[in-house]
Amino acid sequence: MMLGVVLCGGESKRMGSDKGLLPADGESWAERAASKLSKLNIPVVLSVNAAQLESYGPVFAPSELVVDTVDARGPLKGLLSVHKAHPDKDVLVLACDMLDIDFSTLQVLKQAYETTEGAFDYYVYEKDEFIEPLCAIYPGRTLQSLHTILVSGALPSFSLQRLIPGSNYKSIAIPDDQKFANYNANNPFV
Template identity: 25%
Template sequence: MKNNFGEGGQMKMKIAGILIAGGRSRRMGADKALLKYGGIPAIARVAAALGEVADPVTVACGEKEREDFRFLQLPQAADRFPGCGPLAGIHAGMSAAPSDWYFAAPCDLPFVSAAFMRYILDAWERSGRRVAAVPVSRSGKVQPLLGLYHKDALPKLEIALSEGKLKVMDWLAGLDVLYVPEEGFAGHLEGAPSPLLNVNTPEEYRAAAEWRV
């Protein structure tokens, strides 16, 4: 597993991975993490990409999902704040694998790649190394569940969870964050789905599943 920033021999440093799983997938009617693209479950695709930039990779999930995700053969971390959404997943991953840096990724971005993750890391390195770096889609939507976080973000995360403040963007607002535009990613194939595409409905899944990337 690779922990380098970029492909040009830049400084290497330890990054732990957090694979954020769980969630109710209400609109889909099935667990989005297990939907297959090119014969591979979405969560396995994300795990493989994350494993290229982070080690170890920990699956943050509730007790209900643990057996379903055991096929990944990755360590799992149960939420200490059950029912508190993705913030609890990030917290569980940070708590389970002590590190200076963490790269988080949600399990339902089937087209995210290691190259796109490295693009975020490269932008972070050039920016002066802030506490966090997350991507912004071409439509201007921030994807806070995919990105780099320093351990210094953990205290504010614990406060937010303890106070029941569960909006990820509210937590992000209290951090020094680099927002990385998707447009700058040179590795995107013309016509291919965005690496930030989140599939939420059966109709969206049928369309996305036609791609073999």
């Protein structure tokens, strides 16, 4: 079974405030991402760090929040923490700052997974050898393997950009660069 995950646990250093709670058309960035994922008819949780729990609590139910518990860095910390909380789920992840991802882009990703389920370790969008790891599918078995390697001390990198290329992954061509923009700096146009 698949679980939608909105990654909100970053430090937002470049933005200067918590990106997931920034407003966009009457809802927060995190709510917008969660809404997009829920349209795929999958349950959705938000990956947050412990410091965010108080500010996300009034917006989301406790059952929707997964707090970082794994000793890793970057998005991998959130992914593995969600896996630890939901070990039987495959994860479709969307970063809260990818505001322009639309339903059809998510649906294409999910369909690629469903038609080849079990065949790949990762399902990612890619363009010109650039892999987008923050709108992707991570099977539970892959996350378990990464966690085992992490715990053993043999994980070569926390970077998903470095981990994915050397694996058996399903690549989907990025149809429109703008859909994959990350808004991670204070931008007056957002």
